[in-house]
Amino acid sequence: xxxxxxxxxxDPVLLTKADPVxxxxxxxxxxxxxxxDTMQAAPGSGLAxxxxxxxxxxxxxxxxxxxxHLVNPELTLGEEEQFGPEGCLSIPGLTFDCRxxxxxxxxxxxMYGDPVLIEGDDLLSRCIQHETxxxxxxxxxxxxxxxxxxxAMKAIREAEWSGLSGPPQIKVSPHSMNGxxx
Numbered sequence: 112x113x114x115x116x117x118x119x120x121x122d123p124v125l126l127t128k129a130d131p132v133x134x135x136x137x138x139x140x141x142x143x144x145x146x147x148d149t150m151q152a153a154p155g156s157g158l159a160x161x162x163x164x165x166x167x168x169x170x171x172x173x174x175x176x177x178x179x180h181l182v183n184p185e186l187t188l189g190e191e192e193q194f195g196p197e198g199c200l201s202i203p204g205l206t207f208d209c210r211x212x213x214x215x216x217x218x219x220x221x222m223y224g225d226p227v228l229i230e231g232d233d234l235l236s237r238c239i240q241h242e243t244x245x246x247x248x249x250x251x252x253x254x255x256x257x258x259x260x261x262x263a264m265k266a267i268r269e270a271e272w273s274g275l276s277g278p279p280q281i282k283v284s285p286h287s288m289n290g291x292x293x
Contacts, residue, residue, distance in 0.1 A: 113145055113148060114145075114148050114149045114152045115145050115148075115149045115163040115164075116163070116164075117149065117153065117158070117162050117163060117200050117201060118161070118162050118163065118164055118201055119201050119202070119203070119272055119273075120201055120202045120250070120252075120267055120273070121273070122164075122201075124161050124164055124166060125161055125162070125201055125245070125248070125250060126248045126250075127161065127166060127248050128246070128247055128248045129159075129160060129161055129165075129166045129167050129168045129169075129245075129246040129247075129248075130166055130167055130168065131167075131168050131183050132167050132168055132169060132182050132183055132220075135182070135220070135222065135223055135224035139169070139182070139222050140222050140223075142160060142165060142167070142169060143169065143171065143180050143222045145163065146158050146159075146160060146163065146169065146170070146171040146180065147171045147178060147180070149163060150171050150172075150173060150200075151173065151178075153200050154173075155173070155200045156172060156173055156174055156234070156238050157170060157171065157172040157173070157174075157238045157239075157241060157242040158170060158171050158200060158242070159242045159243075159245030159246055160246070161245050161246065161248075162200060162201050162245060168182065168183045168184065168246045169181070169182050169183075169246075170184070170242035170243070170245065170246065171242075172235070172238050172239065172242065174231075174234050174235045174238055175234070175235070179229070180221065180222060181217055181219040181220075181221075181227060181229065181239070181242075182219050182220040182221065182222060182227075183219045183220055184217050184218070184219040184239070184242075184243050184246070185217070185218050185219065186215055186216070186217050186218075186239065186240065186243055187215070187216040187217075187218075188212035188214070188215055188240070189212050189213055189214030189215065189236075190212075191212070191213040191214060192210055192211065192212060192213055193210070193211055193212070193213045193233065193236070193237065194208055194209070194210050194211075195208055195209070195237075196208055196209075197209040197211075197237060197241065197251050198251075199241070199250065199251055201245075201250070202250070202251075202252065202267060202270075203270075203272055204270065204272075205263065205266050205267065205270065207251075207252070207255055207259050207262070207263050208255075208259065209237075209251050209254055209255055210254065210256075211236065211237045211240050211241075211254075212236060212240060213232055213233070213236060214230075214231070214232050214236055215229075215230070215231055215232075215235075215236040215239050215240060216228065216229075216230050217229040217230075217231075217239050217243070252264070252267070
């Protein structure tokens with residue numbers, strides 16, 4: 112398939128809640144392939160469809176040598192927490208310590224519409240929560256404590272790639288939204 116441009120902080124698509132996938136068809140399989148190719152080329156641990164401009168509830172991940180994807184995820188979070196560094200392909204080159212659940216159970220579907228259950232701790236848990244946040248229009252910087260968020264926003268404004276000094280550059284996705292029942 113193909114590597115797509117990754118939307119950066121400031122692009123409105125990153126703040127918009129994604130729609131559920133209703134059609135498990137060839138277009139969805141192309142989207143999963145493009146997400147996987149783009150994630151690996153970046154390289155990254157995960158990538159959600161809104162990050163390439165597609166407002167659908169799909170993400171891919173690559174953790175501990177395992178590559179996978181999840182469509183229409185629903186999460187159950189454990190009570191124990193982890194606190195550690197987190198970054199984002201849409202906020203390149205910056206990491207900040209973020210609090211997440213230590214354990215997650217994710218239910219959803221694969222690209223063929225078959226039910227999927229993923230259970231994970233540590234980095235897999237962090238990744239699944241991070242990517243699901245993208246599907247809800249939430250960025251990891253939104254989850255930072257007040258002081259860390261303030262430092263993050265300053266670093267983002269000063270970043271070479273930042274579009275905060277002017278309007279964000281909007282790119283058009285190559286994926287037809289009509290193929291997704293929208």
